[in-house]
Amino acid sequence: MVQINRERLLGDLTTLRSFGATGTGVVRPSLSDIDMQARAWLRDRMSDAGLRATIDGAANVVGLSPNDGPALVVGSHSDTQPTGGWLDGALGVIYGIEVARTLLENPDTAHLAIDAVAWCDEEATYTSCLGAKAFCGVLTDDDYSATNAEGESVAQALERVGVKGTEHERLDTTRHVGYLEAHIEQGPHLEQNGQRIGVVTSIVGLGGLRFEFVGEQNHAGTTPMAMRKDAGVALFEFATRARKRISAVASPSTVWTFGDAELHPGAESIIPGRASLLLQFRDPNSDVLDLIDAEMRSLVSEMTTEGPVDVVIDEVRERIAPTIMDAEFQQHLDAAAERHSSGAWVRMPSAAGHDPMVLAHHLPCAMLFIPSIGGISHDFAEDTSHDDIALGCQVLADAAVSILEAQRG
Numbered sequence: 001m002v003q004i005n006r007e008r009l010l011g012d013l014t015t016l017r018s019f020g021a022t023g024t025g026v027v028r029p030s031l032s033d034i035d036m037q038a039r040a041w042l043r044d045r046m047s048d049a050g051l052r053a054t055i056d057g058a059a060n061v062v063g064l065s066p067n068d069g070p071a072l073v074v075g076s077h078s079d080t081q082p083t084g085g086w087l088d089g090a091l092g093v094i095y096g097i098e099v100a101r102t103l104l105e106n107p108d109t110a111h112l113a114i115d116a117v118a119w120c121d122e123e124a125t126y127t128s129c130l131g132a133k134a135f136c137g138v139l140t141d142d143d144y145s146a147t148n149a150e151g152e153s154v155a156q157a158l159e160r161v162g163v164k165g166t167e168h169e170r171l172d173t174t175r176h177v178g179y180l181e182a183h184i185e186q187g188p189h190l191e192q193n194g195q196r197i198g199v200v201t202s203i204v205g206l207g208g209l210r211f212e213f214v215g216e217q218n219h220a221g222t223t224p225m226a227m228r229k230d231a232g233v234a235l236f237e238f239a240t241r242a243r244k245r246i247s248a249v250a251s252p253s254t255v256w257t258f259g260d261a262e263l264h265p266g267a268e269s270i271i272p273g274r275a276s277l278l279l280q281f282r283d284p285n286s287d288v289l290d291l292i293d294a295e296m297r298s299l300v301s302e303m304t305t306e307g308p309v310d311v312v313i314d315e316v317r318e319r320i321a322p323t324i325m326d327a328e329f330q331q332h333l334d335a336a337a338e339r340h341s342s343g344a345w346v347r348m349p350s351a352a353g354h355d356p357m358v359l360a361h362h363l364p365c366a367m368l369f370i371p372s373i374g375g376i377s378h379d380f381a382e383d384t385s386h387d388d389i390a391l392g393c394q395v396l397a398d399a400a401v402s403i404l405e406a407q408r409g
């Protein structure tokens, strides 16, 4: 079996952390100067690993194995949230490089092909999963015109960083047989249950609904209670009933959030004439998402019938379906996890979005999680023990070998 190099892995993660380091965290939004400096360094590390590395037309860093296929694409994103942690994305990128070089330097596995990748803009500084979309050839005009907070478009940013006109590395279905990504869990489940490896079964789907409450604005002193059409009261009543309705149909994996609520005009002495409430819900199972949606629609018609305030429901976004991970790849990850962490691994859904939400439409995907200390992520305090970091890479390397050997027959 192959053996990853723990010190080399941790050393590269520490160097990548230095690009945009801010306290214990990292500020490296996609296509910023510091992000491009990190990408140039990643390209050089991929070259050092024996890969043919480039920064492509979407600012993806891609390192192609010198070996013929079947090849596995292994990596993650190297951009961060506006104020992010040092491991979100970075972990999977350095794993990709470490797995590639570990296999190439071992005579037993030197014939196997790993193409390492650092995707651009998974975190949606401009548009989510920009690099993965480019790799799959599904970038749209809307993606190119998407802007960051400063109003710069993707097209302008790619020109500014000097990759406009550079070719895009593309998924090659005659070569690429799948995609593997390791990531920190970004939640508390592994740590709380004493598990060290999570084999991801699916990435949860997501629905978003907006509820508008239409009542009648009036004087808060002179309007008798019986005459009121208070949109604010209706909103709070709706939210209370919604909590019970959702709980009744939720699975243990369901999470849901009222992320915003507004009363209009929002003044002490005015009965709100209108109000709005935003609901987001996530689950690995489409049926559960459908049930929650149906419960909300029935509650809306129930409350509108009861009066005195009308409730209107609207979709905030198109429903995102759950992304199912490849069944065979999961078995390879299970076996590698059991070999190195017997009894301390678990299959689990991902509650956060990742690049496979795009990639899995085009090639088989699998993901591996390692614990997040305290379940903290998207924060400077994000961290994972060095032992868990090393273990995750070893499991990923073993799984990559067994997947590729199985592909070669």
Ligand SMILES: [Zn+2]
Pocket: 077, 088, 089, 122, 183
């Ligand atoms: Zn991430």
